Structure formats: structure tokens, C-alpha cells
Amino acid sequence: MLPTLRSILDLPVLRDAAPIVLGGAAALDSPVRWVHVSELLELAGLLSGGELVLTTGLELEKDPGRTASYIGSLEAAGAAGLIVELAGPRERSLAALRLAAKSSAVPVIALGQRVRFVAITETVHRMIVAEQLERVERARDVHEAFTLLSLESAGMQEVVEQAAAMIGAPVVLEDLQHLVLAHSARHVGTTALLDDWERRSRTTPSHPRTARTGPERWLQVQVGVRRQLWGRLVVPVVPSDDGMAAVVLERAAQTLAINRLAERDTRELSHQAQAGLLNALRQPRGLGEAEALARAVSLGLKRSRYYVPVVFRTPLQGAPGSGAALPFDPLAEQQDERELLELLARTLKSMAGSALTASIQSGSVGMILALPARQLEDATLERLADSLAAHAGAGAARWTIGVGRHRESLLEAAAGIDEAAHVAETAATLPPSGLPFYRATDVRLRGLLALLRNDPRVQQFAESELAGVLEAEAQGRDGLLELLARFLESGGNKAALARNGYLSRPTLYARLAKLEELLAVDLDDAESRTSLHVALLLHRLRGESP
Numbered sequence: 064m065l066p067t068l069r070s071i072l073d074l075p076v077l078r079d080a081a082p083i084v085l086g087g088a089a090a091l092d093s094p095v096r097w098v099h100v101s102e103l104l105e106l107a108g109l110l111s112g113g114e115l116v117l118t119t120g121l122e123l124e125k126d127p128g129r130t131a132s133y134i135g136s137l138e139a140a141g142a143a144g145l146i147v148e149l150a151g152p153r154e155r156s157l158a159a160l161r162l163a164a165k166s167s168a169v170p171v172i173a174l175g176q177r178v179r180f181v182a183i184t185e186t187v188h189r190m191i192v193a194e195q196l197e198r199v200e201r202a203r204d205v206h207e208a209f210t211l212l213s214l215e216s217a218g219m220q221e222v223v224e225q226a227a228a229m230i231g232a233p234v235v236l237e238d239l240q241h242l243v244l245a246h247s248a249r250h251v252g253t254t255a256l257l258d259d260w261e262r263r264s265r266t267t268p269s270h271p272r273t274a275r276t277g278p279e280r281w282l283q284v285q286v287g288v289r290r291q292l293w294g295r296l297v298v299p300v301v302p303s304d305d306g307m308a309a310v311v312l313e314r315a316a317q318t319l320a321i322n323r324l325a326e327r328d329t330r331e332l333s334h335q336a337q338a339g340l341l342n343a344l345r346q347p348r349g350l351g352e353a354e355a356l357a358r359a360v361s362l363g364l365k366r367s368r369y370y371v372p373v374v375f376r377t378p379l380q381g382a383p384g385s386g387a388a389l390p391f392d393p394l395a396e397q398q399d400e401r402e403l404l405e406l407l408a409r410t411l412k413s414m415a416g417s418a419l420t421a422s423i424q425s426g427s428v429g430m431i432l433a434l435p436a437r438q439l440e441d442a443t444l445e446r447l448a449d450s451l452a453a454h455a456g457a458g459a460a461r462w463t464i465g466v467g468r469h470r471e472s473l474l475e476a477a478a479g480i481d482e483a484a485h486v487a488e489t490a491a492t493l494p495p496s497g498l499p500f501y502r503a504t505d506v507r508l509r510g511l512l513a514l515l516r517n518d519p520r521v522q523q524f525a526e527s528e529l530a531g532v533l534e535a536e537a538q539g540r541d542g543l544l545e546l547l548a549r550f551l552e553s554g555g556n557k558a559a560l561a562r563n564g565y566l567s568r569p570t571l572y573a574r575l576a577k578l579e580e581l582l583a584v585d586l587d588d589a590e591s592r593t594s595l596h597v598a599l600l601l602h603r604l605r606g607e608s609p
Contacts, residue, residue: 064094064194064304064306065094065095065096065113065191065194066094066095066187066190066191066194067091067092067093067094067095068090068091068092068093068095068115068143068144068170069091069092071095071115071183071187072084072091072172074183074186074187076178076179076182076183076186077146077174077178077183079176079178080148080174080175080176080177080178081174081175081176082146082172082173082174082175083172083173083174083175084170084171084172085160085161085164085171085172085173086161086163086164086165086166086167086170086171087144087164087167087168087169087170087171088170089168090143090144090168090169090170091144091170093113093143093144093170094113094143095113095114095115095143095144095187095191096112096113096114096143096191097113097114097115097188097191098114098115098117098183098184098187098188099114099115099116099117100116100117100118100180100184101116101117101118102118102119102121102122103122104122104123104129104133105136106133106136106137106140107136107137107139107140110137110140110141110142111140111141112140112141112142113141113142113143114142114143115142115143115144115145115146115187116137116142116144116145116146117146117148117180117183117184118145118146118147118148119147119148120147120148120149120153120156120160123147123156123159123160124153124155124156127155127156127158127159128159130156130159130160130162130163131159131162131163133163134160134163134164134167134169134171135167137169138167138168138169142169143169143170144169144170144171144172145169145170145171145172146172146173146174146183147160147171147172147173147174148174148177148178148180149173149174149175150174150175150176150177157173160173198306198307201307201310202307202310204229205229205307205310205311205314206314208225208229209222209225209314209315209317209318212225212318212322213317213318213321213322216322216325217318217322218245218322219236219244219245219319219332219335219336220245220247220339222236222245222315222318222319222322223235223236223245223246223247223296223315224247225315226247226296226311226312226315227247227249228247228249229311230298230302230307230308230311230312231249231302231303232249232298232300232302232303232308233246233247233248233249233250233251233256233298233299233300234246234247234249234296234297234298234312234315235256235257235260235264235296235297235299236286236294236295236296236297236319237260237264237294237295237297238293238294238332238333239292239293239294239295240363241260241261241264241265242261242333242336242361242362242363243257243260243336243358243361243362244294244332244333244335244336245336246361251300253354253357253358254353254354254357256299257357257358257360257361258357260360260361261361261363263299264297281297281298281299281300282297282298282302282305282308282309282312283295283296283297283298283312284296284309284312284313284315284316285316286316286319286320287320288320288324293323293332294319294332296312296315296316296319298312333362333363334401334404334420334421334422336362337362337419337420337421338421338422340358340359340362340419340421341419341420341421341423341429341431341477341480342421342423343358344359344419344431344473344474344477345423345477345478345480345481347474347477350474352472352473352474355473355474355477356473359419359431359473362419363417364417364418364419364431364433365417365433365435366433367417367433367434367435368434368435368436368437368471369433369434369435369436369437369440369469369470369471370431370432370433370434370469370470370471370472370473370475370476371431371432371434371440371444371466371467371469371470371476372429372430372431372432372466372467372468372470372476372477372479372480372482372483373418373429373430373431373432373444373447373464373465373466373467373483373500374423374427374428374429374430374464374465374467374480374483374484374486374487375403375407375427375428375429375430375451375462375463375464375465375487376426376427376428376462376463376464376465376484376487376488376490376491377396377399377426377427377461377462377463377491378461378463378491378492396425396426400422400426400428402454403428403451403462404420404421404422404428406450406451406454407420407428407430407447407450408420409450410446410447410450411447414443414446416432416433416443417433418430418431418432418433419431423480423484427484427487427488428462429480429483429484431473431476431477431480432444434469437469440469444464444466444499444500445499445500447464447500448464448499448500449499451464452499463487463490463491463501464487464490464499464500464501465483465484465485465486465487465488465489465490465500465501465502466483466486466500466501466502467479467480467482467483467486467502467503468482482503485503486501486502486503486505486506486510487501488514489501489506489510489511489513489514490505490506490510492510492513492514492516492604493506493509493510493513508597508600509600509604512597512600512601512604513604516601516604516605521601522601522605524597524598524601525597525598525601525602525605527598528582528594528595528597528598529544529582529595529598529599529602531580531581531582531583532544532547532578532581532582533602534581535581543574543577543578543581544599544602546574546575546578547578547595547599548599550575550578550586551592551595551596551599555586555587555589555592557571557572557575582595
């Protein structure tokens with residue numbers, strides 16, 4: 064910091080000269096940029112602002128009436144202050160100075176003792192040069208640090224943490240909707256820093272350059288290039304050195320803008336931030352519920368009574384309707400995920416909903432859906448499914464929705480992402496059923512078998528169990544598999560199957576006996592019926608594959 068007039072008056076060389084502040088005391092904390100010694104009364108043209116003027120006042124002694132105009136010219140030139148040495152009997156000069164200083168905004172100081180001006184200038188200039196050299200060195204350190212981060216294409220979090228470390232205060236990077244993209248709490252605590260962030264941030268007006276604004280005196284700088292601004296860096300406290308803090312924020316903002324321009328194939332910033340948070344929530348490692356909620360709310364998730372884990376899954380390779388014959392295209396898959404994230408964001412916004420949404424692995428997008436009431440769960444999920452269905456067209460990805468159990472804890476809901484992912488992955492292997500979304504109760508055994516059906520051991524099991532019937536049908540004896548299916552669906556109850564009008568009892572019993580002969584099993588045995596049911600499901604699933 065540049066020395067102030069107050070700190071200069073506290074120097075021994077001036078304290079010994081018995082200084083008296085005649086006027087302008089309110090400006091004693093103004094910074095002094097330089098010290099100028101002159102006896103000229105027409106001095107304004109030689110000043111550029113911020114100078115402390117030293118004079119013996121001998122010219123004013125000759126004509127005290129010019130004192131007021133002299134001080135007025137210094138004020139107009141932006142001088143930091145005026146020190147007049149009045150050693151000896153100089154009552155006229157003192158009286159004139161006292162009178163003029165009453166209405167002056169520039170501090171006017173009279174020295175009662177003789178002083179060596181060179182001692183003052185040397186001391187003050189040494190302070191100024193030292194401070195300027197320190198600022199140059201710090202600016203060089205800032206430049207080098209952020210240049211390195213630019214060369215390394217550092218992420219948002221790393222840049223924000225570097226800025227916070229250099230400023231010594233918390234720093235927040237937010238988007239234009241005041242949602243937090245990255246932050247560094249710096250001893251404040253994440254919960255305290257991000258509490259009610261969106262509302263607090265909206266009370267701080269934006270400005271295209273660094274500015275101190277708002278009741279909390281926040282320091283801020285816009286992030287982006289020219290008209291393509293996309294965020295804002297904020298120091299939500301009063302830094303110890305706001306001048307250097309502004310330099311750090313400017314360089315951090317430049318680094319963020321440069322790094323974003325270099326990321327040609329990355330997701331939107333809010334999606335990146337949500338992906339990082341969703342990953343952290345699934346693997347908490349010491350993350351508590353309060354901090355988890357604070358971070359989630361700062362990204363736009365509303366505090367709610369219930370949270371539902373949801374996973375959107377594209378069909379697996381080899382599944383019905385997956386187009387497995389086509390070569391796998393990772394770039395096209397990434398584009399599908401981006402489009403899904405944008406579509407979900409638009410849909411949630413249109414229904415005043417909120418969620419954390421991010422890609423969790425190739426072909427899968429995870430979501431934690433916030434719901435104020437359990438009764439809204441199905442309606443909200445159906446709305447999302449309808450939006451996907453309306454968006455689906457020629458060449459568009461088909462997404463299957465898996466839903467986990469709702470939770471009252473955000474961290475527990477995040478842990479339920481794995482359950483929802485299993486449901487979605489399983490449901491994606493099933494033929495279209497008309498369901499808008501799937502829960503664990505919708506996939507059950509059929510879903511498990513769909514995941515295992517391409518295992519050679521499972522295929523061998525199904526073929527061995529059904530070998531006799533399959534061979535008979537291959538020889539033209541149709542209807543045996545259908546009879547077996549109806550029998551198993553009736554729970555092995557022959558009388559119930561006959562009552563349903565399938566066949567007369569004698570004919571039905573004869574055919575069932577033939578089935579037992581072909582399969583070489585006892586159909587009255589519960590374990591045999593279970594094995595046949597599993598084998599029949601596997602056979603049908605393989606028949607439904609392309």
C-alpha cells in the first residue's frame with residue numbers, strides 16, 4: 064500500500080517538527096504518490112495528482128492574501144496534502160493558512176520547527192519505491208502463476224484456489240445465473256460461504272470491470288471475452304489489499320477465459336460443476352449432509368423433502384433396438400449425452416423443478432431429482448419421459464429411465480444412483496414395454512436374465528433344460544413351448560389351466576405327460592418348474608434379440 068499522509072506525519076522527522084493539522088483532516092488517509100518541494104505559487108501545472116507538497120511559505124509571507132487561491136489550486140490539481148514550515152515569528156502566514164484551510168478538502172499542515180526537507184523526501188520516497196517494487200514483484204508472481212495455469216489448461220477449481228491463496232480470502236466463481244461453478248472457502252467454511260448464495264449474489268450489481276459493490280463490499284470481475292461473458296469471480300469479503308486482489312482477480316479471469324476457449328469439446332460449465340459434485344456425493348469421504356446440501360443448493364438444487372436418484376441409459380450393445388450392428392462412435396455418444404443434459408435442464412426449468420444432472424459413465428446420465436412431496440414423483444418422471452419421447456426422432460438416441468428409491472437425505476439419494484443405474488441398464492436390454500420409466504420392481508428376474516443372456520454358460524443351461532421340446536418343435540410339432548409357458552404361468556395348476564379353456568382335461572393331461580417325457584422332468588416338482596421358467600425366459604429373450 065502507498066504511504067498515507069497520516070503515516071508520513073507519524074515519521075520521527077516530522078513528529079519532531081511539531082506538526083499542526085489546520086484543515087482537511089478527513090483526507091489524511093489519502094495515499095501519497097510522491098513528494099514535491101517547491102516555493103512557487105503557480106504550481107498546479109507541475110502536479111499530476113497524489114503529491115505531497117513541501118514549502119517554506121516565504122512567498123505566501125510576502126502576500127498572505129494569495130493563500131486561499133494557492134491552496135485552491137493544489138486541491139484542483141489533486142495534491143495529497145500541503146506541509147508549510149513556519150519556523151520563527153510567522154503569525155500572518157499562520158493566520159492566513161488557518162483561515163484558508165477551514166474550507167479546504169486538501170490537508171494543510173503547519174510545522175512549528177525547522178526541518179530538513181531532504182530528510183522527508185528521502186524517507187517517503189524510499190517507502191514509495193519499496194512499496195512499488197513489492198507490488199511489481201507480486202504482480203510478476205501473479206503473472207507467472209496464472210500463465211502456468213493457462214499453459215496447463217487448469218480446471219476452474221484449480222484457478223479459483225490459486226486466486227484465493229494469493230488474495231488470502233475466499234473466492235467464488237459463478238455463472239450468469241449466480242449458480243456457483245467453483246469456490247475456495249479459505250477458512251470461512253463452505254457452508255457459511257455458500258449459504259443463501261444466489262440471493263446474496265443477486266444483490267451485488269454486475270460491472271464489466273473490477274468494482275467494489277453491494278452492502279458487503281464485494282470485489283468482483285466479469286469472466287469471458289468481449290460480449291461473450293459467461294461468469295463472474297467474486298471475493299465476498301473485504302481483502303487486506305484490494306488493489307492487489309483486483310490484479311489477481313483480473314489475471315484469474317483471463318486464465319479462465321483462455322482455458323475455456325481452449326476446451327473445444329467439453330460440456331457446459333454448469334454440467335462440469337454438477338458432474339464434480341455428483342461424483343463427490345457418491346463417494347463422500349468425510350463430506351457431511353450440511354456441506355453437501357450447501358454445495359448442491361449453490362448449483363441450483365432446491366432444498367426439498369425428498370430426493371430421487373434417476374439414471375438415463377442408452378441401449379446396450381446387442382440389446383433390442385440398440386443398433387448393435389453399427390460401429391461404436393464415442394463422439395456421437397458424447398453429443399447424445401450433451402443433448403440429453405440440455406433437454407433435461409430445459410424441461411426442469413419449464414416445470415420449476417431442480418436436479419443435479421451429469422454423465423456418470425459412457426452411455427449413462429445420472430440425476431438427483433429434488434421433490435417437495437412424494438406425490439409429485441411419478442408426475443415429474445412422466446414429464447421427463449414425455450420430453451424425451453417428444454425429442455426422439457430419426458437418428459436420436461433412445462434413453463431408458465431407471466429410478467431408485469426416494470430418500471430424505473441428499474447423500475443417501477446419491478448412494479442410490481447405483482441402484483437406479485442397475486435398473487436402467489437392465490431395462491435397456493428389455494423389449495419395449497410401454498413403461499415411461501422403470502423401478503426395481505419392474506425388471507426383477509427378467510431383467511437379471513436379460514443382463515446374463517449372452518453368457519455361454521447361461522445359454523447352455525437354457526438349451527439343456529428345453530432340449531427335448533426344442534427338438535420336437537424343430538420337427539414340426541408346434542405348440543409345445545406355448546403349452547409349457549401357459550402351464551408355468553398358471554403355477555403348475557393343471558385344473559386351473561383346464562378351466563381357462565385351453566384344452567379338455569384328458570387332452571391337457573396327455574399333452575403335459577408328453578412334455579414330461581420330452582423334458583425328462585417331473586412337472587409337479589417345484590424346482591423343476593423354476594428351472595424351466597428361467598430357461599423359457601432366457602429362450603424368449605434370445606429370440607427377441609436382433
